[in-house]
Amino acid sequence: MTCKAEDYMTGETAWCPGCGNYDIREALAGALAELGLPPHQVLLVSGIGQAAKIPHYIKANGFNGLHGRALPPAVGAKVANKDLTVIVESGDGDSYGEGGNHFMHNIRRNPDLAHLVHDNQVYGLTKGQASPTSEPGMKTGVQVEGVTVPALNPLSLALVMGAGFVARCFSGEKDHLKATMKAAINFPGYALVDILQPCVSFNKVNTHGWYKNRVYFPEVEAPQDWAKAMDLSRQWGDQIPLGIFYNKPHQTFGESRAVLKGEPLSNRPFNPEELSSLQNDFL
Amino acid sequence: MEINVLIGGAAGQGMETIMNLLGKALVREDFGLIYTKDYMSRVRGGHNFSRLRIAPGQPWTTVESIDVLVALNEETYRKHSQNLVPSGRVIYDPELFSLPGDESRGVPVELKKLAEEAGGRVMANTVAVGALLVLMGLETSTVEELLKDTFAGKEGVAEKNIKALKAGYDSAARTCSACFELPAKNQDGKKLFIDGNQVVGMAALASGCRFLSAYPMTPATGIMNYLASKSPDYPVIVEQAEDEIAAINMALGAAYAGVRAMTCTSGGGFSLMAEGVSLAGMTETPLVIVVGMRPGPATGLPTRTEQADLEFILHSGHGEFPRAVLSATSHDDAFYRLNKAFELADRYQTPVFFLTDQNFADTHRSVGLYDFSRLGYNRFLAAESNFEKPYKRYRITESGISPRILPGQYEGETVLIDSDEHDEKGNIIEDASTRRTMVDKRMRKLNGMAEEMDEPDLYGDPHPEVLLIGWGSTYGVIREAVDALIARGIKSAMLHFSDLWPLPQKRLHSLLAEVKHSFCIENNAGGQLSKLIRRESGLSINSNILKYDGRPFLPDEIVKEVQNDL
Numbered sequence: 001m002t003c004k005a006e007d008y009m010t011g012e013t014a015w016c017p018g019c020g021n022y023d024i025r026e027a028l029a030g031a032l033a034e035l036g037l038p039p040h041q042v043l044l045v046s047g048i049g050q051a052a053k054i055p056h057y058i059k060a061n062g063f064n065g066l067h068g069r070a071l072p073p074a075v076g077a078k079v080a081n082k083d084l085t086v087i088v089e090s091g092d093g094d095s096y097g098e099g100g101n102h103f104m105h106n107i108r109r110n111p112d113l114a115h116l117v118h119d120n121q122v123y124g125l126t127k128g129q130a131s132p133t134s135e136p137g138m139k140t141g142v143q144v145e146g147v148t149v150p151a152l153n154p155l156s157l158a159l160v161m162g163a164g165f166v167a168r169c170f171s172g173e174k175d176h177l178k179a180t181m182k183a184a185i186n187f188p189g190y191a192l193v194d195i196l197q198p199c200v201s202f203n204k205v206n207t208h209g210w211y212k213n214r215v216y217f218p219e220v221e222a223p224q225d226w227a228k229a230m231d232l233s234r235q236w237g238d239q240i241p242l243g244i245f246y247n248k249p250h251q252t253f254g255e256s257r258a259v260l261k262g263e264p265l266s267n268r269p270f271n272p273e274e275l276s277s278l279q280n281d282f283l
Numbered sequence: 284m285e286i287n288v289l290i291g292g293a294a295g296q297g298m299e300t301i302m303n304l305l306g307k308a309l310v311r312e313d314f315g316l317i318y319t320k321d322y323m324s325r326v327r328g329g330h331n332f333s334r335l336r337i338a339p340g341q342p343w344t345t346v347e348s349i350d351v352l353v354a355l356n357e358e359t360y361r362k363h364s365q366n367l368v369p370s371g372r373v374i375y376d377p378e379l380f381s382l383p384g385d386e387s388r389g390v391p392v393e394l395k396k397l398a399e400e401a402g403g404r405v406m407a408n409t410v411a412v413g414a415l416l417v418l419m420g421l422e423t424s425t426v427e428e429l430l431k432d433t434f435a436g437k438e439g440v441a442e443k444n445i446k447a448l449k450a451g452y453d454s455a456a457r458t459c460s461a462c463f464e465l466p467a468k469n470q471d472g473k474k475l476f477i478d479g480n481q482v483v484g485m486a487a488l489a490s491g492c493r494f495l496s497a498y499p500m501t502p503a504t505g506i507m508n509y510l511a512s513k514s515p516d517y518p519v520i521v522e523q524a525e526d527e528i529a530a531i532n533m534a535l536g537a538a539y540a541g542v543r544a545m546t547c548t549s550g551g552g553f554s555l556m557a558e559g560v561s562l563a564g565m566t567e568t569p570l571v572i573v574v575g576m577r578p579g580p581a582t583g584l585p586t587r588t589e590q591a592d593l594e595f596i597l598h599s600g601h602g603e604f605p606r607a608v609l610s611a612t613s614h615d616d617a618f619y620r621l622n623k624a625f626e627l628a629d630r631y632q633t634p635v636f637f638l639t640d641q642n643f644a645d646t647h648r649s650v651g652l653y654d655f656s657r658l659g660y661n662r663f664l665a666a667e668s669n670f671e672k673p674y675k676r677y678r679i680t681e682s683g684i685s686p687r688i689l690p691g692q693y694e695g696e697t698v699l700i701d702s703d704e705h706d707e708k709g710n711i712i713e714d715a716s717t718r719r720t721m722v723d724k725r726m727r728k729l730n731g732m733a734e735e736m737d738e739p740d741l742y743g744d745p746h747p748e749v750l751l752i753g754w755g756s757t758y759g760v761i762r763e764a765v766d767a768l769i770a771r772g773i774k775s776a777m778l779h780f781s782d783l784w785p786l787p788q789k790r791l792h793s794l795l796a797e798v799k800h801s802f803c804i805e806n807n808a809g810g811q812l813s814k815l816i817r818r819e820s821g822l823s824i825n826s827n828i829l830k831y832d833g834r835p836f837l838p839d840e841i842v843k844e845v846q847n848d849l
Contacts, residue, residue, distance in 0.1 A: 011710060039697050043690055045536070048702070055699060056710050061690035062699040063539055064711075065532065066562050072496075072529040073536025077690075079494055079520050080540035084691050105525035258515035265493045266541030266689060268518055272622075272658035275489040275517070279652055282475035283311070 003038060005029040010059040015050060020171035020197025020208075024118055025057055027174050028089070031181040032060070043084045045074040047094035049125050051118030054089045068098025075111045075253070081264040082254055085185060086113040093123050096132040096152050103154075107161035107190055111253045114184040114191045117154065118171075120199035121206050128202035138205055155233035158192045159226065159246060165191035166229060166246040170215045171198070172208055173242060183244060189252045196240070214240045223247045284464045285339065286419060287346055289363055290411070291332030292355030294325050301408045301444075302333050303476075303647070304433060305415070308425040310476040310649045313468035315341040317759075318476075318647040319835070324501070324585040330358050337419075339466040341474070341649050343613075343759025347837055350463055351418055353411045355394070356380075372462060374414045374455070376407070390414060390455055397450040402443035409444045413451025420461030423452050475650050479643035479756075482614050483547075483573060484509025485653075486621040488517055491660045492571070493542035496522045496533040501585050502641040503547040503575035527552040531559030531572070538568050539700060541689040543625055543662075547573035550592045551582065557599045560634050564604025566700040567677070567685065567725065569628035569635075571621070576640040578833045587833030588641035590755055591807035593815070596636050597784055603722070605631065605683075605729040608784035610638040612740070612758035614650045617643070620781055622658045627735060630663045631728045632687060638783070640806070642835040643756035664688060675707040676700055679720060683727030733785040741790060743776030744769060749845065750798040752824060753805065754780040754812050757836060761804055764841035771842075773849070780812065786819045795822045802845060804828045804836065 008029035015021045032042060042060035046052035048067035055062025061084070063073050070090045078086045088095075095103055095117045106115075122140075123129040129142045132152040139146045158166050165187040169177040177195065184191035196215070198208040218232060218241045229246035254260045290298055299320070306318045316337045323329035334345040347366050352373045354360040357380035360373060364385065367373070373382060376394040392414045394407040401410070416423055427445050434441035477485075484506045487495070495510050497503070511521040524530035530546045537544040548556065553574050563570045574596060578589035596608055607627050611617035621637055628635040665686030671678070674696040678685045685707075690698045699709030704721060706712045740758070743765040753761045761777045768775040778794060780787075795801055803813035803824045810827040817823055828844045830836055 072532035076536025077540035
C-alpha cells in the first residue's frame with residue numbers, strides 16, 4: 001500500500017492561522033509518505049499542548065496522553081510492539097519542562113523512536129507563559145518583569161547526555177524539516193529534532209521573520225564530531241544554525257534486551273499452563 | 284505440638300539467607316510453617332528479627348510466645364526473653380554475653396569462633412541454625428542439600444556453610460538433645476515455601492504479563508526482583524523507571540500496544556501515579572497496579588505494615604471512571620486473584636488494583652502447589668469480523684465495553700486514544716451531549732464488574748453470633764482468632780474480603796442481620812473498610828478493632844479485644 005502525503009492529513013485543526021504547526025504537520029505527512037510507512041504501522045505519541053494535538057490531525061495510531069508524559073508510553077509501546085514506527089511529537093513545555101526527567105532518562109535509555117519537539121519558546125495552550133526555552137527578558141502575564149532565568153538548551157543537553165541523533169529545524173524550512181524528520185525516523189535509537197516555530201498569538205519576540213533572518217545551514221559533512229555538534233548547538237542569537245548536528249548510532253534499548261529479539265512481544269502466543277515449572281524454584 | 288522460633292540480630296548479619304534455607308528445608312520435610320520478618324529501614328545495625336512457626340497443618344500466623352530464641356546479639360535476648368515459654372531455650376554465643384540467672388535455658392554455642400573457623404564471621408547464623416536443628420531433633424542433611432543447590436557455582440561457599448552448620452550442630456549436640464517435639468508431618472503432597480512478593484511475581488508472569496515498569500520501593504520491590512530474575516528466560520521486560528510517573532505511563536504505553544502490563548509500588552510512589560491512573564480510566568487502557576501498603580503518611584515506617592491506603596486507592600485519580608480493587612488475603616488465594624486482576628483489566632479496559640502490604644509481601648508460608656490451568660489468558664480483543672470499519676476505539680455499546688483492537692493489527696485500521704474527552708473515534712470533543720454519552724459509557728462498565736466480584740470468604744460457625752470482618756492480609760490471623768473464640772465457646776465466624784470494589788454486599792446484608800455483634804478488624808486508624816461498608820450498604824458494624832503501630836495483628840490481641848467488647 002502506497003500513501004501520498006495528503007492521505008495522512010485528517011481532522012479539522014484547532015490551531016491559529018499562521019501557526020508553525022501547519023508546516024510541521026505537512027512536513028510529517030510528507031516524510032511518512034516518502035518513507036512508505038502505512039498509517040497502521042505508525043504510532044504518534046504526544047502529551048498535552050497545541051503541538052500535542054498532532055495525533056488528531058495525522059492519520060496514524062495515536063496515544064494522546066498526559067502533559068509532559070509523551071516519552072514513557074512511547075517507550076512502553078515500542079517494547080510491546082517493536083514493529084511499530086514510534087514518533088513522539090510534543091511542545092517545548094511538554095518535552096523540556098513537565099517532561100524534563102523523561103527527556104534526560106530516555107536519552108540514556110535510547111529507545112528507537114523519533115522525538116519531534118515543536119519549540120515555539122512559549123506556552124500556547126495556557127495562553128502565553130514562559131516555557132523552558134523562552135529567552136531571558138521576555139515579558140508575559142506571569143513573568144511580568146521578564147524571564148529572569150536562562151533558557152534550557154535542549155540540543156546541548158541531549159549531546160551531553162549522549163544522544164545519538166541531534167538536529168535543529170525551522171518550520172519555515174519545510175523541505176529541510178521533512179528530510180530531517182525522515183532521517184530521525186530512520187535513525188536506530190533516540191533521535192531528537194528540535195523544531196523552531198513561531199507562535200503567532202503569544203510569542204511576539206521570536207516571530208517567523210525573527211527566525212527567518214537568523215537561520216542558516218552550516219556545512220556539516222559527517223556529523224559525528226561531538227565537539228563540533230556541541231559548538232553548533234550553542235550558537236544562538238544573530239546566527240542560528242539548522243541541520244543534523246550529530247548522527248552516530250549506538251546500542252538501543254531494544255538491542256540491549258535479549259527478550260526483544262524475534263517476534264514482537266505483543267504477537268507471541270501464551271499458555272499459562274506451560275509455566276507451571278516456575279514453582280520448582282520454591283520446592 | 285508446635286515450635287516457635289525467633290532469631291534476631293543486627294541488620295547485615297545475613298539472617299535472611301540462612302533462614303530462607305531452613306524454612307525451605309523444613310517444608311521439604313513436609314512440615315507446615317510460616318516465617319515472618321520484622322526489620323528496620325537500615326542496611327547495617329539496628330535490631331531485626333524473624334519468627335518461624337512450625338505447627339500442624341499449614342499455620343496462618345506467627346505468635347508472640349517463643350520456644351527457641353536464637354540471639355545473635357545481646358539486644359535480641361534482652362528484648363525477647365520475656366516471651367520465652369518456661370521450657371524455652373536460648374541459643375547464644377557465650378563470648379558475646381551471658382545469661383545471668385537464666386543459665387539453665389541457655390544453649391551456649393561459640394557462634395563467632397566456629398564461624399571464623401569455618402571460613403568467615405558472617406556464617407555465625409549458619410552455626411546457629413546447626414544448633415537449632417539439634418533442639419528440633421533434625422539432622423543437617425536437608426539444609427546441606429539446599430546449601431549445595433543455592434550456592435552452586437559459587438566456589439567454596441556451600442562447603443564453608445556446611446562446615447559452619449555441622450560445627451553448630453556438633454557443639455549443641457554435646458550439651459543438649461532434642462527438647463521440642465515437632466508437629467506431625469503433613470501427608471497431603473508437596474508444598475512450596477514462598478513469600479507474598481514471589482507469589483505476585485510468579486502469578487504475573489504466569490498471567491502473561493510481559494512488561495513491568497516500576498521504581499523500587501519497599502515492600503513491593505521483591506516483585507521487580509522476581510520478574511527481573513526470570514528475564515530473558517521468559518518473555519518479560521522489567522524496566523526500572525526514572526520515577527513512578529514514568530513507570531505507570533510506560534506500562535500504559537505497553538498495554539495500549541498489546542501486552543499485559545503491570546506496575547508495582549507503595550503508597551508514596553503510588554501518589555505520583557495518580558494522574559496516570561486517571562489516564563488509564565479515560566483512555567480505557569487495561570492496567571494492573573500492585574500497591575504494597577506500608578504505614579504513611581509520607582515516608583512513614585518504610586519496612587512495616589499497614590492497610591491505610593484503601594480509601595486512597597478507591598478515590599485516586601481525578602475525575603470519575605470505573606476501577607476494580609482486589610486484595611491479597613493469603614498466599615494460596617493471591618496467585619489466582621492477581622490473575623483475576625489481569626482478566627478484569629483486559630475485559631473492562633480499565634485500571635485494576637491489587638492491594639498487598641508488607642505483612643503479606645515479606646511473609647513466607649508453606650502452601651500447596653498452584654494449579655496453573657486455572658489461570659486465564661483472555662485478551663478480549665475483537666476479531667476482525669466483530670468490529671465496524673473504519674475502526675472506532677470508543678464505540679458506544681450497551682456494556683460500555685468497546686471492541687478493542689491493537690495498533691498495527693489490521694491494515695488500514697488505526698487506534699486513537701486520548702486523555703481529552705473524545706468521540707467514538709478518539710478525537711477531542713467539547714460538546715455536552717458527547718461528554719454525557721462517554722461518561723455514561725465508561726461508568727456502565729461498573730455494572731459488569733460488580734457481577735464479577737467474589738463475595739467475602741465466610742469461615743467458622745455457620746450460625747455465628749459474633750462476626751469478625753476483615754480484608755487483605757489479615758485473613759490468616761482473623762481465621763486463627765475465630766478458631767480460638769470457637770474453642771472458648773463463642774459462636775463466631777469470619778467474613779473476609781478479597782474483592783473490595785465494586786463492593787460485594789450480599790453476604791454482608793444476610794449476616795449482619797443475623798449476628799449479635801460485628802467487628803471490623805483493620806490495620807489502620809480510620810476503620811476504612813468499616814466506613815466503606817456503611818457508605819455502600821447502609822449497614823453499620825458494631826465495633827472496630829484497629830491497629831496502626833506498623834505491626835501485624837496477633838491472634839491473641841483480636842481474641843482479647845473481642846472478649847472485652849462482648
